[in-house]
Amino acid sequence: MTESAEFPMELPAHGEVAGLLDTLAREYLAPGVQFAVYERGVISSFEYGEETYGSGRPVTADTVFPWGSVTKSATALLLAQLVSDGDLELDEPVGPLLPELAGSPDSPLYTATPRRLLSHTAGLPDMPPVEDDLALRDCVAASAGAPAVCEPGKHFSYANLGYVLAGRILESVTGVTWWEAVRDFVLTPLGVEPGFLGAAAPGPVAGQHAVHLPTGSVQQVDEPGLPKALVPAGALMSSATGLLRYAAVHLAPGGSTVLEPGLLAELRTPVPGSAAFGLADGWGLGLAVHTDGAGRRWLGHDGNTGGASCALRFDPGRGIGVALMTNATSGRQMGHAFFDALAAKGFDVGRAEAPDLGRPLSGSALDAAAAEVCGEYRSGTDLLTVRRAGHGELLMDRGGLRPARLELHQGLEFRLKSESVEAGHGSDESKDLYCFVRDSRTGQVGGMYMSGGRLQVREGIGLLG
Template sequence: MLKTTLSLAIALCACGVACAAPLTDAALARVVDQRLAGDRTGACFAVAVIEDAHVARTYRCADGEGALRVGADTAFEIGSVSKTMTAALLAGLIAEGRASLDDPLAAYLPDTVAVPTFEGRPILLRHIVTHTSGLPALPARMQGADPADPYAALDEAALLGSLGDVSLARAPGSRFEYSNFASMLLSYAVARRAGQPFEALLDARVFSPLGMHGAYIAQRPDGVRAATGHLPNGRATAAWTFPDAMAGVGGVRATLDDMVRYVQGQLGSGPEGEASATLAALQATQVTVSEQPPMAMHWMIVPIGGRRVLMHEGGTGGFSSLVGFDVERRRGVVVLSDTALTALGGLGSLGAHLLDPAVPVGAPRREAAPPAEVLDGLVGTWRFETGLQVEIARRGNGLTLHPQGQPVFELGYDDAGDFYPREFNALLSPRRGTDGRYGFVWLQGGAALPATRVASRSASGDAATVSAAPLADYSGTYTLLPGFALTVDAADGRLRAQATGQGAFALDPVRRDVFEAPAYGIALHFTRDAAGAVTGVDLHQGGRVVSGARD
């Protein structure tokens, strides 16, 4: 789960990977060191590149002295990559004629469970595997969970009862909204339809056929060592636990070689005989199911070098993971980290680089001195949409954060331009608006929360009196690029916008026909025709302008 910001898909140039010699272990280690060596998190990585039958492996740590912390016998929490294995179980049931992507979710749950619909349109299984179900990110009855182990106390009654707390805002299938809630329901539904406990089902249909003998959920095999997870500040943190029926959302633990065998299976190779049904199920999960954004069954379809790559990242409280592969080129990559890096951008740059060297490998985050203008620009009182108010103050050449009713926390700063609490896992990412003023987005626990200054901003006259036209005049969809549109509407007396596949954000009036979201560094300049009707928008961000007509 990811930084919330508007971004445009940029096609990456092709490279000659297919013509290059197979990667050696030593060469792979050098690449990983470019991304990891000296990183402030102290993370350790286990990385493999699969090139048909050849596999390069390496185990590296940021400090260069922690190589023994992870190894071939170490099982990592792979987080949401587990969802792709749940998809394989569903694909197997489909092949047996016991399921269909067009089946309603309700058919897989007890008759007493009320599953929400929208104007009579039900949630189908295809909506769950493409994150278009319309269900929220987490079950409502999970509130108050221990953030150090958030799924441990969730039971069947709370999971299914949370469906009764949902009122769908739109038709299933109409919008991408990542939902762990929906994925927990799919895990439960698949196990229930198969008539087996989830871990036993996964072992029988995926782990054992592929030779993933170190992979598990709760029953750790002999000879396998559970890795210790870490926060980005280097501190060890507790493992996450999942109820068996819901473990398909993110509960799998696996060694590097287990995940190598999983990727080899995705590329069509594996043990003969009993693995044939598993290989067919894996292949079935790779078929495109949704186009907005492009998704297979729980696989993100990513264009890299003009090629079709399937990829998924995962993250738990102390781990991050990435699996990606190019079936046509028969090349895959596995990156496992014993440190939670989701809020820091995850493992995407390294994974994409190992699939195509034309993609920048990324760089380690190192401690740095923050610019004085950024420090001064962030000092003040801020409020999140959740209602939480925080005070940011200057302390020497740094900042402190004081959430209302909580202790004061010191913030560090790294050369990627972000602040971070030294005591817990979160990130404060500054954003500079078009007017030069600073705001920020707070990233924690998979959520990205823009902050708004409590003190009223000094108005320039124009900002004090915006257009007399009603906000509804701006509502509509503006296509900026093929497959990428901005939807604008009004809520609670404010204008808001949402880009394809991303979360909605509020807009502040600046002057007639100009609105901005300072926390994201975004400004929208609406255009009108001679009759005064709004006909288009210019999106300003990071020095770039993208224009779109109103549909």
């Protein structure tokens, strides 16, 4: 898996791409879509649909969409600048930099290193239960007692808390806010006009929509501004072309004015223990690592909000990148289908492909596997229970939701079928693939990956190794 140096891989004809966007946006009920392609300094863009469902205002190349978690790649870039300046070491604990952690030297936040924070391998929970809308410093202080979910470096576990901590480190070291730093040290130098959720935007802003595919429902949602502490994890906005101008830090020679090539390469290098089931082949610093059908490495990140989606992929060796924005919760599924369709036409941008699992387990094989996986699993305040139903099926209880049928396969991968036992209602999640995780010390099932690569740890196991 290498960053490729040879180039040609040709985008299908303009009309084919536009037709794909039209077809898939209609299928996945996405009111509006942007797609942009960067090829060696030239950006081409495609647009479909409306800014807001039923508004009649068309999406243009200037329409602004949320980045969601793609923002994390910019926060990682900012911390790499601190490394470049000698203010930070990638493999030294961050606690000494933060006065609010001085009394918590054993906290997993204190002992975390920037490399592990930015690659989601620090073993942190996604977010501990803290008061709403705390400032970065207060959120870090309130989170100091949060227990780790696994031993650092042993497993990938997607954690917004790691980027709260990264944003706080930035503020503590530089004396400026995350907003000011990302504007002045990253976006403006790269020619991207800053846009932030809940603040002024550099163009017309796409509305956001909740889509439920089984019923065909499309509802506009009011997306509130992010809590203060989460801005380093998800606050940026731009058009798809703006996102690719940002990604040019990795694609164009001028990117070295923002960060030297050696540290840019560090951002793109997969960290040991960062294999992210169902998301990516691995994780660098703020960047997911994907492999295309020819074994070439692509970097990027996906982002989702309460009513929009964003996907970024780029190959530095060939100087090519793509960005897809939608204003619908179904945009993530649409994006998978769109990238699959492009790959079938010879333009493969790298994506997490689901393995061929074969038939689900049944009979004695299911009995044996069920004995291993049944139990309670926790992440923060969320508690999931896997149990055997009276008729032999595996079910998952998820708080106030209907029980989901768990379709288990040979390698302990599973899908959820969210039709209730009492009433058959389909779900948008039935194609998503999850898995149970074995503890590296005992070989016993000690956790599971659910949505977004977040590790849920089995009750009673302690720290997953």
